[in-house]
Amino acid sequence: MYREFCITRQSSWLFLFICLVFSTVINAKSNSNNNDLIELGRRIYVEGILPSGKSLQGTRAKSVQVEGDAAACETCHRRSGMGSLEGNIVVPPITGRFLFATDDNRPIALVDPRAPKNVTRAHAPYNEKSFGKALLNGLSVSGRNMNALMPQYALNNKEIKALMAYLHSLSAELSPGITDDKVHFATIVTPDVDPKQSDVMLKMINAAFSQRNAAQENYSGRMRMPLDLIPRTLRNWDLKVWELKGTPDTWNAQLEENYRREPVFAVISGLSNTTWTPFHKFCEQQKLPCMLPSINLPPQQTSFYSLYYSGGLELETKVLAKHLRDLGAKSPKRLVQIYRDNESGHAASHALTEALRDSGIQVIDRLLAGQSLDDTNEALKDLSNEDTVMLWLDPSDLSAVGKAATKLAASAIYASGIFVKDDFSAISKEWLSRLHVVYPYELGDKRQKNVSTLVKWLKTWNLPLVNDRFQSEVFFNLLFLTDLFSQMLDNLYRDYMIERAEDMLSLGSNVSVYPHLSLSRGQRFASKGAYIARFDENGNLAAESEWIVP
Known part of the structure; x- marks a missing residue:
């Protein structure tokens, strides 16, 4: 009897172990399948690519055909799935939290930054059937026609499920760096x-x-x-x-x-x-x-x-290049740029050379080794009154060059507003009167x-x-x-x-x-231009050009 009990107990443990292993395998396979489905949905949402590898296709306003990335959901609903504002048309959030929410866990988002009271409207939760109608027929969960900007897509059940799976995963958790308090x-x-x-x-x-x-x-x-x-x-x-x-x-x-x-x-x-x-x-x-x-x-x-x-600095080079090109027949034949042997100097000089490529203006590079008279004379040698000079120098270097170049033979002399840092205190009035400053700030x-x-x-x-x-x-x-x-x-x-x-x-x-x-979408530089400025008779830096956007 004891032997039978032991065998029975051992059999039970073996059975439980087998069940546990089997369950783990099933869960792992299920998670893998779900991850695969999410990835298929991601490609539809972000890239406009169907599981078959073909381009996503849709019809907007019953006549306008869109496909591929132009038809992708991200185009209007954005990477986060939190929607956008297209002109005066509100594109609502479509993450799983918003589409499939019930009254007891409904999130809220502001849909128009110009109107603080304009928030997402409550609606019945979507399910697979109503979600499919929205995609295929352009009908909301309440049965109303969606905005004409919303395409009607040609999707099968697998593709609809994949998109649903991705939306459930999209912006589902608060981002790292957020704690309870x-x-x-x-x-x-x-x-x-x-x-x-x-x-x-x-x-x-x-x-x-x-x-x-x-x-x-x-x-x-x-x-x-x-x-x-x-x-x-x-x-x-x-x-x-x-x-x-x-x-x-x-x-x-x-x-x-x-x-x-x-x-x-x-x-x-x-x-x-x-x-x-x-x-x-x-x-x-x-x-x-x-x-x-x-x-x-x-x-x-x-x-x-x-x-x-x-x-x-790269913006300054593009502004200066546009300014010089726009001079037309008065554009210089040769530009000599003087800079220090450091990262900023090399970056600026290289960018200006590239910006003036194919302009017909010859660009000559000169390194300023130091502030001694020999150093400045070496950097300024062989200049003619037909040359234009660009000085990628800080106030201290600019002052040293100015002392050596009171009678500098050049048609125009430019300095960098970023390098100068609004510090002209060490520069002589005579030298200041000759300077043009590429200035990417207000005046x-x-x-x-x-x-x-x-x-x-x-x-x-x-x-x-x-x-x-x-x-x-x-x-x-x-x-x-x-x-x-x-x-x-x-x-x-x-x-x-x-x-x-x-x-x-x-x-x-x-x-x-x-x-x-x-x-705007895709732009990463908020200020996009600069002035060409000079010192006026009162000693104030003033714009001598319009705001130049290259």
């Missing part, structure tokens, strides 16, 4: 940055975060209006400082370690006088928004997650008006005005971030943040040193 941000400082600048940037961000977090506490405790009942994040903002050490080839490992210790939702602002490429690549790899750093060498590669104020009273709000805010927090260029960039970014989060409500997805930024950047007050900031 905090939104974590990072800012980046490279070793070459002046400590005074990094110190004031960090003080500005921390002051703004303190101000915002205090306002959150007041919001949570006060009497609510109907609009206040819309779900929104009341999480506090927290800042991590990623202060890099060493050379650029070591920065990626440092970034990975910082991010591993504590993921952040986005990188905001940041300071660097050297390459930004390691950070650009890191943010793209991690799908991490990188919002408007204060830098001179933004990468020019296509990106989704990195937004910049301007094209930096005069308009600039003072733009930064007046910044000046008042700094006084409120007892912070110094060290440099209105980068401080206005930081200030604009902080205000813009606040606007973004008020619009995102509790839909804290990184892709959605970038999409909202594209739509909203031009809507807020311009408190920066740029004449105009705007983005």
Whole structure:
């Protein structure tokens, strides 16, 4: 009997073990099949490619044929699935959270950044049948005709199920960097940055975060209006400082370690006088928004997650090239560009050479080795009064060249607004009178008006005005971030943040040193031009050209 009991018990354990293994295999196969289905749906949604490899096809407004990526759902509903605004037409969110939601778990999104009360409307949850009707016949779950912009697709049941599976996975969880009570941000400082600048940037961000977090506490405790009942994040903002050490080839490992210790939702602002490429690549790899750093060498590669104020030095080269080309018969035959042997100098000179390729203007490169008279004379040798000179030099070098070139034989002399940094104090009046400045910022009273709000805010927090260029960039970014989060409500997805930024950047007050900031889908540089400026008789830098957009 004991033997029979042991055999029975052993058989039971064996049976349970077999069941467990079988169940694990079944679950793994099920998960694999579901992942395969999600990937098929992703290709339909993002690329407009069917499981067969053929292009997705649809008919818009009963007559307009669309196919491939033009027919892909992402074209209108965006990468996040959170919808968009096409002119005055609202394209609603179509993630699983919105399409298949019931009354007890219904999310809400603002659908028009211009109208804070315009939110998604409640509807019955879609199922496979009603979802199919929406795709095939253009009928909503309530049986109404959808907007004519919504294509009617030729999809089979497998393709409909694949798309449903992908939408269930799309923006289904809050992005990394979001905890129950905090939104974590990072800012980046490279070793070459002046400590005074990094110190004031960090003080500005921390002051703004303190101000915002205090306002959150007041919001949570006060009497609510109907609009206040819309779900929104009341999480506090927290800042991590990623202060890099060493050379650029070591920065990626440092970034990975910082991010591993504590993921952040986005990188905001940041300071660097050297390459930004390691950070650009890191943010793209991690799908991490990188919002408007204060830098001179933004990468020019296509990106989704990195937004910049301007094209930096490369923008200046394109503006100067357009200006010189547009002179027509008065264009110079030869341009001599003088620069230091550093990353910024090489980047600017190379970009200008490329911008003037096929222009008929010969470009000559000259390195400035130092500030001695021999160094400056070597850089300026053999110039004629028919030459144009471009000086990619900082104020100190510009002053040294000016002292050696009081009688410089050149038809026109240009300097870089980015390199000069608004510091003309060491340059003689005679030398200033000959300079044209490629200037990608606002000038005069308009600039003072733009930064007046910044000046008042700094006084409120007892912070110094060290440099209105980068401080206005930081200030604009902080205000813009606040606007973004008020619009995102509790839909804290990184892709959605970038999409909202594209739509909203031009809507807020311009408190920066740029004449105009705007983005649209696919654009990554908010300011797109520059002036050619000169010093007037009163010693003020003034525009001598229109705003040039190359």
